[in-house]
Amino acid sequence: MTTVVRPLDAALDLAREVTPELAELADPIDRGTEAPVKAYALIRESGLLSAMIPRERGGLGLDFGDYTVLLAELGAANGAIALGFNMHNVAIGSLFETDGDALGATGVAFRDWVVDEVVDHQRMFASAASEPSTGARLRGISTAYRRDGDDYVLDGHKSFVSLSNVADHYVVTARPADTDTDYEVSHFVVSAGDPGVSFSPEWRGTALSGTSTAQMFLDGTRIPSRRLFLGVEGMSLFKVVREPHWMAAGYLGAYLGLATAVVDFATERLSADERRRSRDTDVQGLGSMVVRLQAARALTLNAARAVADHRSDPSTNALVYAAKHHLGEAAQALAAQSVALVGSAAMAADGPMQRLLREVQFCSIMPAKPADCLDYVGRAQLGANMFDVSNHGW
Ligand SMILES: Cc1cc2nc3c(=O)[nH]c(=O)nc-3n(C[C@H](O)[C@H](O)[C@H](O)COP(=O)(O)OP(=O)(O)OC[C@H]3O[C@@H](n4cnc5c(N)ncnc54)[C@H](O)[C@@H]3O)c2cc1C
Structure with missing residues (x-):
């Protein structure tokens, strides 16, 4: 008789291999005597980066309910690292919440690329939405994009980006540069090494230094059009509302x-x-x-x-x-x-x-x-x- 392991149990087993060390790192990282990158290396090696990727695509196949239980397990050991890890999942967790048939070829290709990055290469994503004058709101953001041939060019300033200098890719919100509307917001994947990408020194707050948070600057950052999130423009605000x-x-x-x-x-x-x-x-x-x-x-x-x-x-x-x-x-x-x-x-x-x-x-x-x-x-x-x-x- 074969026993089917529930996705959540498999994920919790992986988490429990790293939670003792994550717990030991919590105070040293908080005091600044250990670098957060050490804890994120454990997360990468654990296989948990693919928590939200379906099993048939090589991931752990968690749903949002399971994911919350997994995050609570990590958060009890090290809250700051759990919050950082969450930003990876905020960035890519919705990928498989869209019906594949509704995606179109560009969306499917984008999704395949992310799966390859996460499952095959343990690449980490992050979410860069908040801005100095709007906070986490999507309306009224200043970061803007324009189309230039087969590329998009982004300019802007994000005020708080967890996983700075840790993540490989950052999912950035931006509005079209040539319109006044503040409803049309899109998500783009900007990679750490893309031209014009830079980070401030890390934010020094009273806690959560383990999130490795900094400001992010985009100065004429040129990315290929295939890095428009799921190939869909202008729908981010409507998506967060629904x-x-x-x-x-x-x-x-x-x-x-x-x-x-x-x-x-x-x-x-x-x-x-x-x-x-x-x-x-x-x-x-x-x-x-x-x-x-x-x-x-x-x-x-x-x-x-x-x-x-x-x-x-x-x-x-x-x-x-x-x-x-x-x-x-x-x-x-x-x-x-x-x-x-x-x-x-x-x-x-x-x-x-x-x-x-x-x-x-x-x-x-x-x-x-x-x-x-x-x-x-x-x-x-x-x-x-x-x-x-x-x-x-x-
Ligand atoms: C440790 C840490 C890690 C974080 N990591 C990330 C991350 O990875 N990615 C990310 O995107 N964000 C991140 N954030 C940002 C976070 O999600 C919030 O956006 C941010 O903390 C809000 O800051 P605030 O309370 O100072 O700003 P807010 O009080 O939200 O204000 C910011 C600005 O928005 C304006 N504003 C607020 N509400 C309104 C309104 N209703 N109408 C008009 N204007 C308004 C204010 O006037 C102000 O100028 C992080 C924050 C921290 C502290």
Whole structure:
């Protein structure tokens, strides 16, 4: 009898081969004594880069629900690296969400090229959307492209690009240079070595240096027309409105992993302290953290499963935004609870909790922001047409 290994189990097995080392690297990378590239080398070697490529094309064949579970596993070990890895999947995760018959020859050729790059050459992709004056919004971006013969030429400035100097290819958003419309946004693949591509020194924030984030500059960057994402021009904004899961919630698993690490930390500290383990208030404090984590996990995985089973359904999208909002609040509340429960040991500079406390704050900064999530959920509840671009902050 042959046993069929579920895609998620195969992916979790691969992840667990690297999570112990990723966990060991989390604090040194945060302190700047180890380079993030070491952790991404583990990710590359693990085979996880092909998580979202179908099995029949040589990938692991995960759907969005499975992917969120995988990312939570990585995020519990090393949140920053999970967030960086997520940008690879934000860049290419939607490739097989489009029906092959609807793609046309150019789209199919583009997809084949990406599969070859990822599966056969372990090349890493990243997503370069955010800009200084618009944040993660697609409307109003300044990065512009123009057609020149068989090429596109791009000029622009991206404010935050994770996997800078790590990824091989960057999926960049741009609008046509010759029109005033801010609805026609397209995605292009720009490679690290393309002419006119440069990066600033890495962003120095209070956390997540493991994402290896920097500004990206495109100065007359010329790319062949076959690097237009899936061969489709002008549809990026409409796509994110109908299918917001990658941009709004791709990294949910990473924050779920961070929230889990917070609860694990408090559990370990209480377990190791005989006196506190038997004190009712401490036990109940930990119980309250577990309840909060379970609720966040249930909503997050429910939303991720809904994407896999009913992608683009209005109720799925409302669930995605609700999960994004709830998880951000829950992760931050759990971190505060952990500090209150564990006490000064939680803030020791050489322990992980002070890092986790800083890292979970970023869930409010990454799109969709809390107010945008509530706006979406409220409008959807009132019956607005959420496929209408004008109802969106994107
Ligand atoms: C560690 C880290 C890694 C990141 N990695 C990536 C990445 O790989 N790829 C990527 O694309 N992004 C990335 N980002 C960017 C992130 O997704 C957000 O875009 C960014 O953090 C938003 O920054 P902000 O809160 O300062 O800006 P915002 O508050 O979003 O504001 C930015 C600008 O947009 C304007 N603005 C905001 N909302 C509106 C509105 N409704 N109407 C009109 N104007 C508006 C503001 O006035 C402001 O000028 C990363 C961020 C961090 C911190």
